[in-house]
Amino acid sequence: MFDPTSPLFPPVLPSRHGMLAVDDLHTIYWEEVGNPQGIPVVFLHGGPGAGLSPQHRRFFDPEQYRVILFDQRGAGKSLPLGECRNNTTQLLVDDIERLRVMCGIEQWLVFGGSWGSTLALAYGQAHPERCLGFILRGIFLCTQAEVDWFLYGAQWFHPEVHAEFVAPIPPAERGNLLQAYVDRIMSDDPSIHWPAVRAWSRFEGRRVFLMPQAEDPPSDTLDLGVGRLESHYMAKLGFFSEDQLLRNMERIAHLPAVIVQGRYDVICPPVSAWRLHQAWPGSVLNMVPDAGHGAMEKGISRALVGATEQFKKSRGFV
Numbered sequence: 055m056f057d058p059t060s061p062l063f064p065p066v067l068p069s070r071h072g073m074l075a076v077d078d079l080h081t082i083y084w085e086e087v088g089n090p091q092g093i094p095v096v097f098l099h100g101g102p103g104a105g106l107s108p109q110h111r112r113f114f115d116p117e118q119y120r121v122i123l124f125d126q127r128g129a130g131k132s133l134p135l136g137e138c139r140n141n142t143t144q145l146l147v148d149d150i151e152r153l154r155v156m157c158g159i160e161q162w163l164v165f166g167g168s169w170g171s172t173l174a175l176a177y178g179q180a181h182p183e184r185c186l187g188f189i190l191r192g193i194f195l196c197t198q199a200e201v202d203w204f205l206y207g208a209q210w211f212h213p214e215v216h217a218e219f220v221a222p223i224p225p226a227e228r229g230n231l232l233q234a235y236v237d238r239i240m241s242d243d244p245s246i247h248w249p250a251v252r253a254w255s256r257f258e259g260r261r262v263f264l265m266p267q268a269e270d271p272p273s274d275t276l277d278l279g280v281g282r283l284e285s286h287y288m289a290k291l292g293f294f295s296e297d298q299l300l301r302n303m304e305r306i307a308h309l310p311a312v313i314v315q316g317r318y319d320v321i322c323p324p325v326s327a328w329r330l331h332q333a334w335p336g337s338v339l340n341m342v343p344d345a346g347h348g349a350m351e352k353g354i355s356r357a358l359v360g361a362t363e364q365f366k367k368s369r370g371f372v
Contacts (some may be wrong), residue, residue: 060352061352061355061359062112062355062359063112063113063114063116063359064112065108065110065111065112066088067087068085068086068087068111068179069087069088069090070085070086071083071085072084072085073133074124074149074152074156076127076145076148076149076152077140079134079137079139079140080128080133080134080140080141081107081133082126082127082132083124083125083130083131083132084122084123084124084125084166085106085122086120086121086123086157087116087121087123088114088115088117088118088119088120089116089117089119089120090120092118092120093118093119093120093162093163093186093365093366094119094120094122094159094161094342095114095119095120095121095122095162095163095164096123096153096162096163097110097122097165097192097259098129098150098162098166098167098170098173098174098177099123099126099129099162099167099319100166100167100168100169100192100349101129101168101169101279101280101283101284102126102128102129102169102280102283102286103126103128103136103278103279103280103281103282103283103284104130104168104169104276105125105126105129105130105132105276106123106124106125106131109350110123110349113355113358113359113362115362117365117370119362120159122153122154122159124149124153126146126149126173126283127140127146127149128141128279128282129283130187130275130279135275135278136251136282136283137282138240138282140367141286142248142290142293143172143176143287143293143294146175147173147177148274149366150173150181151184152185154184160184161183161186162184162186163185163187163365164177164178164186164191165188165189165362166188166189166190166191166192167190167191167349168191168192168194168322169194169284169287170191171190171192171193171194172194172195172196172299174188175188175190175195175299175306176292176294176299178301178305178306179302179303179305179307180304182305182306182309186304186309186312186369187309187311188306188309188310188311188312188367189311189312189358189361189362190236190300190311190312190330191313191314191315191354191358191363192314192316192319192322192325192327192347192349192354193315193322193326195329195330196287196288196292196294197291197296197297197326198291198296200322200326201288201291203323204258204321205231205232206231207320207323208257208261208320212261212320215257216257218256219231219253219256219257222250222253223235224369232285232289232346233289235250235253235254235281235285235332236285236286236289238250239251239254239281239282239285240285245341245343248277250281251278251280251281252272252277252281254281254284254285255276255282258280258321261321261347262321262346263346263347263348263351264316264346264348264351281283291343299330300333303333306334307334307335307336308334309336310336310337310365310370310371310372311334311336311338311371312337312339312340312352312361313327313330313331313334313339313340314340314342314361315327315339315340315341315342316342316345316351316353316360317341317342317343317344318345318346319345320346320347321346321347322347322363327339327341337371338346338372340357342354
């Protein structure tokens, strides 16, 4: 039901949706909500592999925005679920362009959180002429330091969560937790890969919010998508060279951007948002003082809706 205390817009159903074959292996799910004549915006979900939620439609005024959302390769309703073959950042960037062309959109606002912020930056740097601006949340630059933090930094703030994550891995393999989990997650044996993807997904999920939340029951779609795709992309450092996204900032530095970051985000720590802001002099950094990583934490949601409202009025954020 609609929560009148929420900063989000009321729930809205897609006006169009479908499946788009992007190669011989992958078919991606897409949907459109809002005003067909409104400001075009593409929504990029996190993970990789987390997929869409109906809540994601609610950051935008449906009378003023034309919102295109899609499940990235291997995620959500896209097929095959959890497929890592033919799944790279560049191919995801190409998929965004296919959707733009299919929808007949010349330029659009790019909205992405967590891994979605990574993909938004990669897309923008590949196709700056197609971007009106950026709304980014929970910045992840896909550097080695951030991957190491994701896997090992948890022990500083959530030692019991980290201990549970490490427990299934033999001591001899714990020096490289990523490889240990990749070996298990990518196994063809369901008795091996299912416990591993569930452990990976739970390890992340229990650290998303600043304040503890009731845990959702296991989801095959979410756990397989997140477990396989996140470990796959982290093992490849997002298919980037080190600090590539910051080194290529001149390609999009002229475009308006707002960066929304939870002060107590332990998934994607604030230093990455700060580094991006420093490399993007025209950007606006909104450090939310009472939030972690979750897009649905009220402080984060309020800042994101505030950004979409400001952009519809001024086409910028200052």
